[in-house]
Amino acid sequence: MSPQGAQLRSVGRSYRIPLPGLAALALGLVTLALVLVFFVVPNDANQGFSQRIFYFHVSIALTAYACFVGGAWKALVHLWKRDPLADLESYVAVHQGLIFGSLVLITGSIWAKISWGHWWLWSEDQLVLFLVLFLFYAAYFMLRFSVDPGPQRANLSAVYALFGVVLIPVSFLAIRIAKDFIHPVVFTRHGPSFGGWILVAYCVSQIAMLALAYALYRVELAGKRLDERLRGLREVLA
Amino acid sequence: MTTAEKYVTAAYCAVFAIVLVYVVIIALKLTRLEREVDELVEGMKAEAKPAQAERERTLVG
Numbered sequence: 001m002s003p004q005g006a007q008l009r010s011v012g013r014s015y016r017i018p019l020p021g022l023a024a025l026a027l028g029l030v031t032l033a034l035v036l037v038f039f040v041v042p043n044d045a046n047q048g049f050s051q052r053i054f055y056f057h058v059s060i061a062l063t064a065y066a067c068f069v070g071g072a073w074k075a076l077v078h079l080w081k082r083d084p085l086a087d088l089e090s091y092v093a094v095h096q097g098l099i100f101g102s103l104v105l106i107t108g109s110i111w112a113k114i115s116w117g118h119w120w121l122w123s124e125d126q127l128v129l130f131l132v133l134f135l136f137y138a139a140y141f142m143l144r145f146s147v148d149p150g151p152q153r154a155n156l157s158a159v160y161a162l163f164g165v166v167l168i169p170v171s172f173l174a175i176r177i178a179k180d181f182i183h184p185v186v187f188t189r190h191g192p193s194f195g196g197w198i199l200v201a202y203c204v205s206q207i208a209m210l211a212l213a214y215a216l217y218r219v220e221l222a223g224k225r226l227d228e229r230l231r232g233l234r235e236v237l238a
Numbered sequence: 239m240t241t242a243e244k245y246v247t248a249a250y251c252a253v254f255a256i257v258l259v260y261v262v263i264i265a266l267k268l269t270r271l272e273r274e275v276d277e278l279v280e281g282m283k284a285e286a287k288p289a290q291a292e293r294e295r296t297l298v299g
Binding site: 056 | 243260275
């Protein structure tokens with residue numbers, strides 16, 4: 001088989017869950033989460049109705065972290081095994097993380113406006129560190145697209161994605177080392193700081209966001225793989 | 239509708255709007271890929287026709 005043919009064949013991977021089934025599962029879970037959030041869980045004693053942002057805000061934040069960790073893992077696989085698909089998977093995972101990261105910033109700002117009366121507080125370590133993480137990964141795309149496609153670009157992107165993962169525990173733990181604790185602490189050393197329907201709604205929302213992110217990841221990856229195959233086919237025919 | 243209800247609605251609408259915009263962008267990219275595949279197939283068909291005609295002429299001659 002020619003090198004181009006081998007490359008075409010290597011740009012592909014089979015998955016256990018078919019994409020339409022995954023998309024339907026994500027849609028069902030998101031609908032269930034919305035029903036629980038708006039019709040089942042009671043109002044929070046301290047924050048009232050505005051606390052309902054928490055179910056999606058926290059779920060989206062943890063999903064963004066998961067995407068960045070997934071991107072770093074795929075970057076490591078690329079550097080280790082020189083798998084061309086791993087580079088593509090790392091790129092798509094980081095892209096998903098950035099989309100979910102922007103959703104965290106938007107929903108968090110809205111929540112901050114209701115709870116604190118400000119859209120943004122520069123004195124809050126948690127907010128600023130998440131913004132640093134977000135901007136770091138936004139710069140990933142500037143780096144990636146400033147280098148011509150090829151092994152050099154893939155290696156540079158992989159190393160950058162691996163460096164970024166160091167910021168995730170810093171961002172996650174910032175709330176615990178903050179001095180003024182304005183931002184609510186959801187998970188303590190003794191487990192989640194809530195129970196009952198709130199916990200159920202949160203868990204469903206978390207699973208729904210992870211399923212949605214994974215479905216979107218698979219859709220984008222399928223498009224990118226198709227693009228790669230098409231480019232390979234053009235090279236073979238040229 | 240209270241102020242809190244308005245903000246919560248805005249937050250959830252923002253989430254769905256961004257996901258929707260993302261899906262639309264992916265759909266547009268897939269449409270472009272589909273068009274490129276069609277162009278490639280048309281190009282191959284156009285290249286194949288003269289070659290086939292040449293083979294037929296050779297057989298008849």
